[in-house]
Amino acid sequence: MPKKLTKPRPRARFYPYLIPAFYKISSYLTVLEVIHSEKEPAYVSPRCKKLNLYSEGATTLKKLHSGVTLTLRTRASDGGSSPGLKPARGAVLGGAQRPGMERGMGTFGGCPGLLQRRQDRESVGQRSRARHQMGLQGHPGGVAPPDSIWEQTGGEFECVASLEGHENEVKSVAWNAGGNLLATCSRDKSVWIWEAQPGNEYECVSVLQGHSQDVKMVRWHPTRDLLVSASYDDTIKVWAEDGDEDDWRCVQTLSSAAQGHTSTVWGVAFDSTGDRMVSCSDDLTLKVWDTHTDPTTSMGAGAGAWKHVSTISGYHERTIFSVDWSRMNGLIASASGDDAIRIFADDEEPPSTTGQPTFSQVAKKEKAHSTDVNCVRWHPTDPRLLASASDDMCVKIWELRGRSESFPNGGSANGSKDVHL
Amino acid sequence: MAVELINPNPVIHERKSKAHRLDLPSVHGDEDAAEEFDATEIFDHIRDITDPEHPYSLEQLNVVSEEAIMVDDKGSKVGIKFTPTVQHCSMATLIGLCIRVKLLRSLPPRFKVDINVAPGSHASEAAVNKQLNDKERVAAALENPHLVDMVEKCLASSEQ
Numbered sequence: 001m002p003k004k005l006t007k008p009r010p011r012a013r014f015y016p017y018l019i020p021a022f023y024k025i026s027s028y029l030t031v032l033e034v035i036h037s038e039k040e041p042a043y044v045s046p047r048c049k050k051l052n053l054y055s056e057g058a059t060t061l062k063k064l065h066s067g068v069t070l071t072l073r074t075r076a077s078d079g080g081s082s083p084g085l086k087p088a089r090g091a092v093l094g095g096a097q098r099p100g101m102e103r104g105m106g107t108f109g110g111c112p113g114l115l116q117r118r119q120d121r122e123s124v125g126q127r128s129r130a131r132h133q134m135g136l137q138g139h140p141g142g143v144a145p146p147d148s149i150w151e152q153t154g155g156e157f158e159c160v161a162s163l164e165g166h167e168n169e170v171k172s173v174a175w176n177a178g179g180n181l182l183a184t185c186s187r188d189k190s191v192w193i194w195e196a197q198p199g200n201e202y203e204c205v206s207v208l209q210g211h212s213q214d215v216k217m218v219r220w221h222p223t224r225d226l227l228v229s230a231s232y233d234d235t236i237k238v239w240a241e242d243g244d245e246d247d248w249r250c251v252q253t254l255s256s257a258a259q260g261h262t263s264t265v266w267g268v269a270f271d272s273t274g275d276r277m278v279s280c281s282d283d284l285t286l287k288v289w290d291t292h293t294d295p296t297t298s299m300g301a302g303a304g305a306w307k308h309v310s311t312i313s314g315y316h317e318r319t320i321f322s323v324d325w326s327r328m329n330g331l332i333a334s335a336s337g338d339d340a341i342r343i344f345a346d347d348e349e350p351p352s353t354t355g356q357p358t359f360s361q362v363a364k365k366e367k368a369h370s371t372d373v374n375c376v377r378w379h380p381t382d383p384r385l386l387a388s389a390s391d392d393m394c395v396k397i398w399e400l401r402g403r404s405e406s407f408p409n410g411g412s413a414n415g416s417k418d419v420h421l
Numbered sequence: 422m423a424v425e426l427i428n429p430n431p432v433i434h435e436r437k438s439k440a441h442r443l444d445l446p447s448v449h450g451d452e453d454a455a456e457e458f459d460a461t462e463i464f465d466h467i468r469d470i471t472d473p474e475h476p477y478s479l480e481q482l483n484v485v486s487e488e489a490i491m492v493d494d495k496g497s498k499v500g501i502k503f504t505p506t507v508q509h510c511s512m513a514t515l516i517g518l519c520i521r522v523k524l525l526r527s528l529p530p531r532f533k534v535d536i537n538v539a540p541g542s543h544a545s546e547a548a549v550n551k552q553l554n555d556k557e558r559v560a561a562a563l564e565n566p567h568l569v570d571m572v573e574k575c576l577a578s579s580e581q
Contacts, residue, residue, distance in 0.1 A: 169561065187561060214557070232555065264555060282555075318533060337533065371530055372556070392530075 160200040165192060165207075172217040176225055181205075183227050185215035191229050191239065193248055206248040210237050217267050222274045222327070230265035236279055236289075238306060252306055254279075254289065259308035261287060266320060272327035277306065280320035280334055286312040286344070288359065312359050315342055322375040328383030331400075332359065335373035341365045341388055343400065369394060428507045431475055434483050436468075458528070460490040463499055466527045469579035470519050473512045473571060478578065482506055484516060489539060497531040499524065502539040509544050517553040518562055519575045 168187035175182055182194040182202065191208040213232035220227055227239040227248075236254040241247070254260040263282035270277050277289040288310040318337035325332050332344040343363040369390035379385035386398040464487040468480035479485045484503050491500035501520060505513040517536050524534050537550045552558050562568050 171557070187557070216557075232551075232558075263551070282551075 161202055163192075163194055163202050163204075165204060166190065168214075171215060172219075174218050174220050174227075176220040176227075177223055178225070181220075181225065183218040183220065183229075185218045185229055187214040189213060189215060189231075191215055191218055191227070191237075193227070193239075205246070208237075208239055208248055208250065210239075210250040210253070211235070216265065219268050219270065222270050222272065224274065226274075228268050228277065230268050230279060232264045234261050234263055234265060234281075236260065236265055236268060254306060254308070259287075259311070261285065264319075267322045269323050269325040269332075271325045271330065276309075276325075278323050278325055278332055280323040282319045284313065284316050284318070284320065286320060286323060286332065286334055286359075288312070288357065290357075309356050310358055312344055315361055315364075316340065318372075321373065324377050324386075326378040326383060327380060328378070331362070331378070331383075333376040333378060333386055335368075335376040335388055337372045339367050339369055339371060339373060339390075341368040341373060341376055341386070341398070363400065365398070368398075369396065426474060427510055427512065428474065431472075431477065431482050431506050433477055433481050436478065436480055457494040458492055458499075458532075459494070460487050460492050463490050463492055463501070463524070463528075467501070467520050467523055467579065469581075470516075470523060471575045471578045472506075473515050473519070473575055479503070479516065479520075485520070497533060499528065499532050499534045501534070501536050503536070504539040504542045508542070513538055513543055513549050514552055515568075515571060515575075517549065518559065518568070519572050521553065521559060522563070522572050523576055523579060 163182075163184070166184065166186040166188050167190075170184050170186045173182060173184045180196050182196065183191060184194065185191045189209065189211050191211070192204055193206040193208070194202045195205045197203055208229075211229065211231040211233050215229050215231045217230045218227060225241060229237050229239065231237070234256060237250050238252040238254070239248050240251045242249045256262050261279065261281035261283050265279055265281045268277055268279045275290065275292050277291075279287050279289065281287070287308060289306040290309045291304045291306050312332075316334065316336040316338050320334050320336045322335040323332060330346060334342050334344070336342075341364070342361055344359045345362045347358045347360055368388060370392040372391045373388050374391060375389040377387050379387070384400050386400060387395060388398065389395050464480075464485065467485055468478060470479045470485075471477070472479060472482050472484065475482065484506065485501070489502040489504070492498070501524075503516060503520065505516065510516075517538070520536055521534065524532075528534070536553045538546050540546070543549055563572075
């Protein structure tokens with residue numbers, strides 16, 4: 001692997017130049033999600049029914065690659081067993097600062113209750129333990145260079161608020177653009193909206209009950225107070241505030257009847273303007289939705305109705321767990337249970353027969369991780385950087401090389417589909 | 422038993438011999454060569470799981486069979502179709518969960534395991550399959566002490 005780092009094959013334009021020795025911190029954790037953070041003053045651990053918010057305190061984790069900022073969300077937090085961490089108070093990791101740039105921090109759930117859960121986990125975890133050891137001995141992607149080891153250099157995150165209300169584990173959290181609203185969703189089928197009050201108080205302003213099954217993910221529109229949620233019930237729901245009434249309601253449901261997904265929707269992402277949205281699903285497709293197509297309709301928060309404009313299918317072979325749309329260059333990254341990461345770009349010239357936009361794969365990385373890839377996120381300001389998180393306990397940072405400069409606006413990469421790396 | 426059984430009279434089948442497998446010395450004398458996973462091996466892992474409702478194994482009840490196991494060793498894929506004893510078997514998800522946990526413990530992590538009820542063998546086939554193959558649902562089920570307890574009881578017989 002180190003050889004590959006120094007001598008990339010000529011056609012390769014997507015290879016890891018940094019593999020953080022993340023297992024030092026996460027060897028007991030299954031990494032579920034990695035989020036580039038821009039300005040949130042607090043971070044959330046969505047693991048159990050309770051939601052803990054952390055502020056950064058004096059914690060600094062040094063030597064993360066310059067400017068790479070991450071917020072991490074994990075599935076299993078094994079209390080007490082991570083060396084150097086104090087999960088009982090909210091274990092920490094992640095983050096580095098580049099002067100003048102956004103900060104990023106991560107939190108691990110240190111919720112009470114995880115300690116008891118660990119026992120259950122252990123009972124089914126013999127194989128996982130073997131996996132941990134494997135991770136420690138040699139990461140499949142090679143050994144990370146020593147200067148990229150993540151290190152906790154003192155201090156710790158402080159839990160500043162706990163939001164209680166969900167009846168089952170919280171699956172996802174998201175801040176709105178203004179930073180005054182927080183949305184959460186859970187296996188209990190509900191979506192909650194919380195309003196930040198002075199003094200780290202959070203008030204629940206709405207409990208949204210529209211989904212008939214687990215809600216897998218929530219995401220806010222990049223500029224408007226428009227929330228989308230993705231669910232095990234195969235639908236995406238769009239939520240907006242209802243006029244002056246200070247109440248939230250579902251303004252649109254994107255279901256299979258509206259050319260939507262036919263199985264669990266695991267993730268959604270907006271493009272930079274918020275006019276388009278992409279969703280990913282267990283049905284092995286990505287779907288692109290547009291709110292521009294019919295400007296006469298208004299579906300709340302000043303946005304039009306969402307319409308299906310394109311389905312990207314025939315690529316991933318297993319559940320697509322995560323999707324992200326780069327704000328910098330319009331590329332779509334997707335992560336799947338087939339261990340691969342794929343990158344798609346908007347075709348400049350869609351077939352004139354339909355007039356609908358189409359998308360082509362411009363890069364793929366098979367075996368990006370040794371098992372399921374749970375999450376991908378583009379860097380908010382550096383168009384080349386992509387982070388991925390996996391059940392193999394690793395977070396990897398990828399650099400998109402070569403052609404990335406040639407389609408800064410999401411144009412097509414002519415004749416270079418299916419590049420093998 | 423005071424509880425009413427879902428299937429009070431299951432048909433019991435004979436347990437097939439394991440011998441054809443155990444007496445396989447290293448034919449080529451290459452003991453270090455990695456032996457490929459095949460359906461027989463996967464079947465050996467799950468055949469002796471006890472049915473949640475009856476004191477018989479999944480093999481004896483014909484819930485699992487070697488023929489309904491697909492293995493692609495190179496592609497690291499395993500597909501299992503199991504047949505609940507009755508169409509409305511409420512134990513179907515529990516049986517599937519037992520099979521999943523057993524294979525989680527037995528197979529290398531590179532394997533992707535799909536567990537489904539055999540087509541047409543269950544009234545709510547799609548719902549059962551969806552649940553069994555959603556890893557977050559499985560993880561949540563395994564955090565339920567009551568369920569874990571039941572799974573452990575079913576698996577005890579297969580882990581001797």
